[in-house]
Amino acid sequence: MKVSIDTDRCRGFGVCVSLCPEVFVLTDYGYSEVAVEEVPPGLEEAVAEAAEACPERAIECN
Structure with missing residues (x-):
């Protein structure tokens, strides 16, 4: 996953x-x-949660 x-x-x-x-x-x-180029295994869910929680919707995951 990239973010x-x-x-x-x-x-x-x-x-x-x-x-x-x-x-x-x-x-x-x-x-x-x-801080990283590729999201480490096991952190995808936390990154998705952060993207969802961003008040400005500034985070994109793919």
Whole structure:
């Protein structure tokens, strides 16, 4: 699974980081970014949950 964040939509709520810190991190400016190129096995469900919980719907999984 690959995941990306639309940086134009992200507002830095950090919900994704709190739900899956193994994949998402905050930048120095307080916005989320993806820390890995490929979602590790076993974390797909957490990434999907983070995408669903994102208030701005800025996370895309495929």
